[in-house]
Amino acid sequence: MIVHVITLFPDLIEAFAASSIMGRASEKGLLKVKAWHLRDFADDKHKTVDDTPYGGGAGIVLKPDVLYKAVSEVKKQIREEKSANVPVVLTSPQGRMFKSEVAKEYAAVHEWIVICGHYGGVDQRFIDACVTDEVSIGDYVLTGGELPAMCMIDAASRFIPGVLGNLESAEKDSFEEDLLGYPLYTKPAVFNGLEPPAALLSGHHAEIEKWRRMKRLEITSLRRPDLLKAADMSEDEIKFVRGLKDKKV
Numbered sequence: 482m483i484v485h486v487i488t489l490f491p492d493l494i495e496a497f498a499a500s501s502i503m504g505r506a507s508e509k510g511l512l513k514v515k516a517w518h519l520r521d522f523a524d525d526k527h528k529t530v531d532d533t534p535y536g537g538g539a540g541i542v543l544k545p546d547v548l549y550k551a552v553s554e555v556k557k558q559i560r561e562e563k564s565a566n567v568p569v570v571l572t573s574p575q576g577r578m579f580k581s582e583v584a585k586e587y588a589a590v591h592e593w594i595v596i597c598g599h600y601g602g603v604d605q606r607f608i609d610a611c612v613t614d615e616v617s618i619g620d621y622v623l624t625g626g627e628l629p630a631m632c633m634i635d636a637a638s639r640f641i642p643g644v645l646g647n648l649e650s651a652e653k654d655s656f657e658e659d660l661l662g663y664p665l666y667t668k669p670a671v672f673n674g675l676e677p678p679a680a681l682l683s684g685h686h687a688e689i690e691k692w693r694r695m696k697r698l699e700i701t702s703l704r705r706p707d708l709l710k711a712a713d714m715s716e717d718e719i720k721f722v723r724g725l726k727d728k729k730v
């Protein structure tokens with residue numbers, strides 16, 4: 482997966498892309514994150530990338546001409562026959578909500594561009610002309626789009642085969658099978674006088690899997706009952722979940 486990030490803070494994106502699992506994926510050639518500095522596409526001597534909004538009001542708006550030039554230049558670097566269909570994603574609190582299934586969608590796209598929104602927003606004419614997808618990472622407003630861009634790249638990368646080792650497999654993650662994750666325990670065997678649940682020490686694979694599945698159902702039912710509507714459950718599991726109604730985790 483190749484992701485071109487157009488940003489006013491390329492250092493942030495580069496540091497993220499070089500660290501931890503993202504860094505390892507880049508070394509293995511599974512991920513390439515290229516940060517483009519928006520200011521490099523401004524043509525006046527002050528390198529202006531933003532201006533005041535027409536109609537007045539607070540905030541500063543990213544200029545459409547500078548953004549357009551940036552996207553055009555990035556597309557030139559992408560092989561010609563592909564560049565017409567490359568997703569151009571804008572991070573924005575007005576966008577569609579970024580969820581696990583959206584991360585999977587992007588993981589399946591070979592190359593995409595993400596524009597980090599900033600300040601008051603982005604000129605609508607640029608959005609109408611170039612942006613294929615506006616994405617929000619949650620119902621709160623951040624000062625910039627770098628964190629959302631990094632969230633998207635991180636979450637999408639986890640679905641690329643080979644990015645996670647076996648130990649970190651995405652299969653039993655929260656949101657897989659529309660359920661939250663199960664509780665985890667590690668050494669020491671006794672902490673604060675408490676031992677891990679007996680099922681996990683049993684050594685019986687089937688018993689461990691059953692305990693984990695029940696815990697996922699329990700936690701999801703108590704914390705995110707909305708997710709359960711899409712989950713695939715057996716008759717017994719549906720009964721189990723119904724019996725949990727008033728319990729707290």
Ligand code: ADE
Pocket residue numbers: 572573574598616617618619620621622623624625626629
């Ligand atoms: N920019 C500012 N807030 C944002 C959010 N919640 N999601 C995506 N981009 C943003």
